Amino acid sequence: MSDSILIVHCAEGAKKALARMTEEGYKLPPRFKTFELPCTGSVNEVLLMENLSNGAKGVVVLGCRKENCKHLDGNLKAERKVARVKRLLSEAGAEGRFVEMVYAAPDEGKRLHETLLGFARAGEAEGKS
Amino acid sequence: MSDSIVAVLCDQQCSSKGPLQAANLTKRLAKSSTVGKLIVLDKACQDPEKKLKKVAGQKILFGGCPYLEESGFYSLAAEKLGLRPGEMLVTDVKSSILDLYDSSTAIEDNLIGRLESLGRLLADSAGLKDRPVKLKRNVLIFGSGYSGLKAALELSGEKLSVDLVETEDPPLAPGCLAEGLVCPGLIKELTSEVRTSEHVAVFPQAQMGPIQSVEKGFTVSFGGGELREYGAVIFAPERSEAPADQIGAWNLTQLYKRLHERRPIKGRIVFLLDRRSETPPEVIQDILIAAKVIKERSHAELWILLKQMRVALPGLQELYDTAREMGVIFVKYENLRLQNEFGDFQITGEDPQTGASFRISNPDRVIIPGTSGLSASALNAAETLGLRLLNGQYTQPYSLWRLANESNHPGVLVCGSARGNMDGGGVAADAASVVQALKARMIPEGITPVEHIASVDADKCVYCLTCVRVCPYHAMGKNIEERVAQPVTTACQGCGICAAECPAEAIDMRNLSRETVLAAMQAL
Numbered sequence: 001m002s003d004s005i006l007i008v009h010c011a012e013g014a015k016k017a018l019a020r021m022t023e024e025g026y027k028l029p030p031r032f033k034t035f036e037l038p039c040t041g042s043v044n045e046v047l048l049m050e051n052l053s054n055g056a057k058g059v060v061v062l063g064c065r066k067e068n069c070k071h072l073d074g075n076l077k078a079e080r081k082v083a084r085v086k087r088l089l090s091e092a093g094a095e096g097r098f099v100e101m102v103y104a105a106p107d108e109g110k111r112l113h114e115t116l117l118g119f120a121r122a123g124e125a126e127g128k129s
Numbered sequence: 130m131s132d133s134i135v136a137v138l139c140d141q142q143c144s145s146k147g148p149l150q151a152a153n154l155t156k157r158l159a160k161s162s163t164v165g166k167l168i169v170l171d172k173a174c175q176d177p178e179k180k181l182k183k184v185a186g187q188k189i190l191f192g193g194c195p196y197l198e199e200s201g202f203y204s205l206a207a208e209k210l211g212l213r214p215g216e217m218l219v220t221d222v223k224s225s226i227l228d229l230y231d232s233s234t235a236i237e238d239n240l241i242g243r244l245e246s247l248g249r250l251l252a253d254s255a256g257l258k259d260r261p262v263k264l265k266r267n268v269l270i271f272g273s274g275y276s277g278l279k280a281a282l283e284l285s286g287e288k289l290s291v292d293l294v295e296t297e298d299p300p301l302a303p304g305c306l307a308e309g310l311v312c313p314g315l316i317k318e319l320t321s322e323v324r325t326s327e328h329v330a331v332f333p334q335a336q337m338g339p340i341q342s343v344e345k346g347f348t349v350s351f352g353g354g355e356l357r358e359y360g361a362v363i364f365a366p367e368r369s370e371a372p373a374d375q376i377g378a379w380n381l382t383q384l385y386k387r388l389h390e391r392r393p394i395k396g397r398i399v400f401l402l403d404r405r406s407e408t409p410p411e412v413i414q415d416i417l418i419a420a421k422v423i424k425e426r427s428h429a430e431l432w433i434l435l436k437q438m439r440v441a442l443p444g445l446q447e448l449y450d451t452a453r454e455m456g457v458i459f460v461k462y463e464n465l466r467l468q469n470e471f472g473d474f475q476i477t478g479e480d481p482q483t484g485a486s487f488r489i490s491n492p493d494r495v496i497i498p499g500t501s502g503l504s505a506s507a508l509n510a511a512e513t514l515g516l517r518l519l520n521g522q523y524t525q526p527y528s529l530w531r532l533a534n535e536s537n538h539p540g541v542l543v544c545g546s547a548r549g550n551m552d553g554g555g556v557a558a559d560a561a562s563v564v565q566a567l568k569a570r571m572i573p574e575g576i577t578p579v580e581h582i583a584s585v586d587a588d589k590c591v592y593c594l595t596c597v598r599v600c601p602y603h604a605m606g607k608n609i610e611e612r613v614a615q616p617v618t619t620a621c622q623g624c625g626i627c628a629a630e631c632p633a634e635a636i637d638m639r640n641l642s643r644e645t646v647l648a649a650m651q652a653l
Binding site: 004006033035037038039041042043044046047050051054070071072073074077081 | 649651653
C-alpha cells in the first residue's frame, strides 16, 4: 500500500461525486484507492494515523459539501479531526505524508478530479525535492 | 438545481395575518437551490382552470391558504396536470401554524424552510426510500382522542394488529374543543366502534409499562403481562391547556368542561383574547361556537375582547356574524388594564380605531385562553419514547403541514392536535395522512434496513455522554442506573459518528468496527 493515496469517502454526496467523476470520463491513477464509510464523521484520528503509518502516502477525507451532510455535521466533525492530524504531522515533521479534507457535491466531477490530481502532483513534487 | 420542481405560491393576501410579505417570499424562494422555477399565481382560487394553465412541470410544489383546498384547487390541479401522488406537494401558508413565531422574519424563515424541505422531498424521492426501516405489521396507538381513534379505525381495515392505549382522562371532543358541543356523541360513538373492532385491542394507560426500544421496533407490557411487540407507534397524545394567568379566571378547558356537563353559565362573561400572543383562528372558532351555545342556553351577557379579528378559517366569518346577531359584543382593544379596587373589578381599555375608551365592571367570569402544550402523561410517554420536542410541542419548523410528521425515531409518528392547533377536520386529515405514511412504510419491497447499528460496551463506557451530545439523531440514550450510554436501536441511522467521537472506544458499529475497517483498508 506504499505510495498509495487513500480516499475515505462517505456513502452519500461524496460517493455520488466520485461516481459522477467516473461517469464523466475522468479517471484516477491506480495509486488512488477508495474506501466507503457511512459518513465522514465516523473517521477519527487513530484511523487516519494508522493508515499513514501503514505506508499510505496520504489520506483524503472526502465528504459532502458543508451544510449538506445527511448526518447533520459529520463532515465538519471530520474536518476538525483532519486538522488535528495535520497539526500532529507537522509537529512530528512527517514530510511527504499528508491528510486533506475535501468537500464535493454530486455534480462536481471535474473539480473533484482536478483537486485529487493536485494532491498527487504536490506529493510528487515534494518527493523529488 | 432541479428544473423539474415548480413552486407555485398563491399571492392572494387574504390571510388575517395580513400580507405574508409575498414579495419577500418570492424573492427568497427564487434564490433557493431546491426550487427550479417559481410561479406566483394571483388569487389562485378564482378561476383556477385558467390559472393552472400557467403551471407546467413534472413535479409541483404548492403554497397557498386553506381556502385553496376548500375550493378544490389542489384536486383540480392534480387532475388537470395529470400529477400522480408524490409529484405534487402542498403546504398551507396558514397563520395558525406560524403562531409560534412572533417576528415576521421568523414566519418567513419557517415558510421558506417548509417549502424547501418539501422541495427536497420531491427532488430526492429516491433518497427517501433507503431511510425508513422496515416496520412490523403491528401498531401501538398512544391516545384515545379523536386523532387516535380515527387512526385506529383507519388501520383496523388494513388487517394489521392495532393496540390502543386509552388515556386517563378521555377527551370530550375532537381535541377537547367546543366542536364537541355541536356533535356531542362523536367521541363516544368512535370509542364504541373501536372497542368492538376485532383488529383493535384497547388497554388503559394505567396498565401501560415503559416503552422499550428494541431492534426494529418497540415492546410494551400491559399490567405486567407479556411483552407486546410493535413495529410502529402513532403518538396521538392530548393537548392540555395551562391555567389562565389571572386569578379567578377560567381557561378554555374549564369553560368547555362546564358546557359539556350542561352546568349553567350566567351573568356577564368576558373572553379576553390575544392577551400574551395572538389567539389562533382555530381557537377563535371554538370560542365562537362556545359563545353560541352559551347564548342558546342562557341570557348571559357576552363580551369578546380581541386585538384583531382573524378570519383565516373557512366559515369563521359566518360564525362572527351569527354571534353578533345573537348579541355577543365584540370589542377591539388596546392598553387593556385589569383593576381590582375596593372590591370592584374593572376592565378598561381603548378601541384603537375609534379611540373611545370602554369599561366593563364586575364581570361574573373572565375567560382567558391559556397556552397549550402536552399533558403531563403525554410528556411522560414522549420521554419514554425519546421524542424531541420543540417549544413543548411537535410543531417543528420543518414538520410539514399535511405531511405525516415522523419524529426523530423511525416508526414513531406524531399525530393530531399535539402538532399544533387544528380543528376537527384538520385532525381527521392528519390521522389519515399518518396512516397512509405508515402503510407505505410497511411495504417490504424497496426498503433497506440500516446496516450498521451502534452498540455500547458497558465495561469500557465511562459515561462521559460524548455520544449523547454528538448523535445527530438523538439516538443515544442514557441508562442512568447503570451509568452507561444506551443506543436507541430504532433511531440509530448507523452514521458511526458516536463511535468515532467516543474517547473510551466503547462504541462498536456492527460490521464497522475499527479492526474490520483497518483490515479492509489494508486489503485495498
